[in-house]
Amino acid sequence: MNDSRLSHEGRVAIVTGAARGIGQAIAVKLAAHGARLVLVDIEEAQETARMIGDESLVATGDVTSAADWARIDTMVQERFGQTDIVVNNAGIGSNKRIDELDFEQWKRTFSINLDSHFLSAKQFVPQMRRNNWGRFVNISSNSIGIAIPGMSHYMASKMGVIGFVRGLANDVADSGITVNAVLPAITNTRLTQDMPEEVKRQTWQQQAIKRFAEPSDIAGAVCFLSSDDAAFITGQAVPVDGGQYKIS
Template structure:
């Protein structure tokens, strides 16, 4: 009996912010489904690599720097022959009301949370066109639909992700490339560990599923959207938040 082909076998996936948290979970999930995974982060992702079954490549760099994207592209081509999937997960967030928020923080938030997505598309769309196949999944946030003070810069950048996804999807659909966004709930990572327990409970009490999101919950949706099974899904924004985001 032939073994079932893994859903991502033969694919090469770049995951940004892969050193920990959601990015780490996504990288591990894609590798389990057969992908060769490139771990792109500001720091070396040795912990993630140690958890991966299969081939992986650790690369360090700045997602807001076009030259770093070019360098990583060259490294991936030398090692794996090219890139099929890009998951733009790297991001930052801080709680600052408009009285405290300065333009430097505003620009930094947009640069990491949104400009990096543009840079990845500029770098990898041409080779995906040649292969007539490609997947971009860009991580947004369900915070754009709920009331959280002090997050105007973060929400604006994450809403921008959805706009970019929908626009890019139209540009590349004729080349077998899909582009989608995933909107996670507040997820149990190092970045959220300082949130008071009471606030966490208030968060998941607004959900249909009464628990805090885990990185693995987000990874499953990314794995699906980067597979052949999702070939007719593009330009979409998928909330993965236990039913918190309400349709209205």
């Protein structure tokens, strides 16, 4: 048990897609709670490292590559000795109706949004088991529960995240490892910058809290789920969406 006043003191957390957007906000939040951060992105996450302002490790790599996960693991071992928390946040999403969607885009979406979660589990579950402690927080999307055209590939991959979370949670619960999904609302990042303002507004107006989410709105739930306090929560899909997604 971690008895520090800072909930994440002594923990090492990998956040993917940490160069900007939701991943950047998550990394900043975890660092503020005492975690040492590994900033994984296909782009250099220097801006995030500057925001954190201490000993974070910038680990540039492609989350769809098993070789890159192994290389990142080696870097983390050398720098921090262990990995306690993995936040699988890197993701892509393009708006394409089935008429225009091709198989390459389908596969690319699944590779970044879901295969990466499998690869991270294969890489880090063994050492988490040895430590008898671990956290995976995997970013899905609340879009799985609302009607937006052109999202079949994205929704399928994000539903897949929830399926993987539920399954993995059962496999690792005996080692003090929890696995949960966070489902953000439509959020103000580069991912949504090309979406027409009217579509954005129509989407967030369906929320109980009627405003466009900022990346920092999502980070708090990830921080909690990756803490000791969430030790009895696993296999769950947690909407962080201002009250849009209805359980029915």
